[in-house]
Amino acid sequence: MALLAGYMLWKQEGQSLEDYLDTKVFANAQSSTLMASESDIAGFNTFLAQYKKSLPVEQAAIQTM
Numbered sequence: 001m002a003l004l005a006g007y008m009l010w011k012q013e014g015q016s017l018e019d020y021l022d023t024k025v026f027a028n029a030q031s032s033t034l035m036a037s038e039s040d041i042a043g044f045n046t047f048l049a050q051y052k053k054s055l056p057v058e059q060a061a062i063q064t065m
Contacts (some may be wrong), residue, residue, distance in 0.1 A: 003021070003025065006025075009018050
């Protein structure tokens with residue numbers, strides 16, 4: 001919300017939110033990319049498989065209510 005408030009207060013006439021963010025908020029930002037480790041990927045895949053198996057239980061609970 002603070003970013004949107006700042007945009008509304010300090011944007012140039014006709015300036016888009018995208019342009020405001022690029023030139024004011026993130027003008028000097030540096031980025032980097034990190035890759036998950038093999039064990040992190042395997043752990044997430046295990047979690048996701050278990051989550052997908054639980055979806056029918058969730059659906060049954062919704063239908064029961």
